[in-house]
Amino acid sequence: MAGETYWESFQKRGMSRREFIKFSTMMAGLMGLAPSFIPKLIHAMETKEKVPVIWLHGLECTCCSESLIRSGSPLASDLVLNMISLEIDDTLQASAGEPMLEHKREIMEKYHGRYILAVEGNPPLNEDGMFCIVGGKSFLEELKEAAKGAAAVIAWGSCASNGCVQAAKPNPTHAVPIHKVITDKPIIKVPGCPPIPEVMTGVILHVVQFGEIPPLDRKGRPKMFYGQRIHDTCYRRPFFNAGQFVETPDDDAAKKGWCLYKIGCRGPTTYNSCGNLRWYGGISYPIQSGAPCIGCAADGFWDNGPFHNRLVNIPLPGVETTADKVGLIAGAAAIGGLAAHAIGSAIRNTMASRETNGNNQEEKTK
């Protein structure tokens, strides 16, 4: 319930002080905080009211929600039932239709200026937002309305943060990341398709327990989760440095677990915690399973195809080709052309010197 502190809700459920302290310490660890922060965190959890969260869905595939409900620590159920007061979420809540919309209106009024707005997906702008209708209104309108009273906004996933697949060229619906629409509120971007479950819960925890947004980098992403390249935390990195590469996904090198760079790995240009946190309680992550990273947390990854090539298509209209092919062909053409030019010049020069020689002879004979 909104309106009660974490400590109160622990007591209500008959949990001991010891369990509460253990929980708070674990949370501090999850959020990557130094031990000196633990007392502060405990204090915050004793005094801060649970924060109401409104979770909206625009153009998206729900992979962010799917990811969130697989969070291992804290468990998503813990998060949703104990740690925040998730008031509205179309995909998780039982109610639907008019009663739910009514509840949303109520919460937006009652907690005006205090609730967290979490946005999964993004709004299409073409045709006045007609391409995404929620409850009879365009999502664009719903989003703007909900953003008005929000204390802060969380942009879940690459859709809300960057645009993602629906914004791929030529972007017929003109889908845009939410910061193009919401310009007057702090926005925490949590890119990834989807983001790592523990990253999602970690971000929410930071916001609701400290009542402030985590330190962000210049792109608006929480530094603690997006501060490093996957490439720089990847356990296959020694193979990269030694120049040991997988050539095809089924070759001998692949079985030995060498670096996936040559089959298109985007780890070198992607910032995320896959390399250190990994997924689903540290079980694995794409690169560990043998698939090159496609860079799903990087802006513009959807247009940087083909995913399984390191050298991608270059922006030449009408053809699909790489810089190397164009460069080699242009180089060969240039060399051919210049060879022809050299021959042409030689012919012209002999002709010219014959002419001058002829002239000289004429002069002499005169």
Place this chain on the structure above:
Amino acid sequence: MSVSEKRTFLKIYLFQPGLRIWHWVQFLCIVVLFVTGLYIGDPFFTGSGSGEPTVVYPHILSMDLVRTIHFSAGYVLLVAFLYRIFLFFTKKAHRALMAPKHLWMLKDVILTYVFIKKSYPPVIRNPLARLAYIFIFALIVFQIWTGFAMYGMSNPNGATATVVSQWTLALFGNEFTLHVWHRIVAWLFFLFLIFHVYLVFYNAFLFKEGELASMASGNRWVPLHRIPVDAEDALECKIEDVLGDAGCDRRG
């Protein structure tokens, strides 16, 4: 104007030793950067055995080594470029030969190169070449800029990232696109090199004024009946004085 019988060529001192050294250092850097860069984006051969990376690493031409060479050459290129800017202010010839002057002659030059015209007026540096050098400097600036922007991101909170990388990434949209452009422009160097080498040889053979040797000796030899129209760009004094007093051109 009295010209002695012996002096049928005018020696023009174009390039000081510093500039000549700079030219060849830069040439080496670009070749090294091009080759290592191509390898970085597409490691087309691997010298490694199939042992453990820690074992094979010191014995082979590793990716790490190739990248280190690339980044080191990148730093040398940067320093060389800054030195070139300094040279720009030291001598008239060092700045004038890149200025887009005498553009009126551009058409003549192109028509001559494609055999339509017989020749163009004598010049030290024709306008097409001048444009080409401005172009290559733009490419170098672009490569140093995007190169250091990528390089800086190995520490996203570091100084290089703050000064160069962040706004560059915002401009290109994402880091991968930056790699793509760095690679496209690398190939432009390749094309430039082909044309540059060909045209230098071409001019050396066609006009026999020591164009080819000038980047080694610093001098150009122009026949007195063909005094270049842009000679004064490269001389510290009036052309009449040069012809009257054989020492003037040396003073530059």
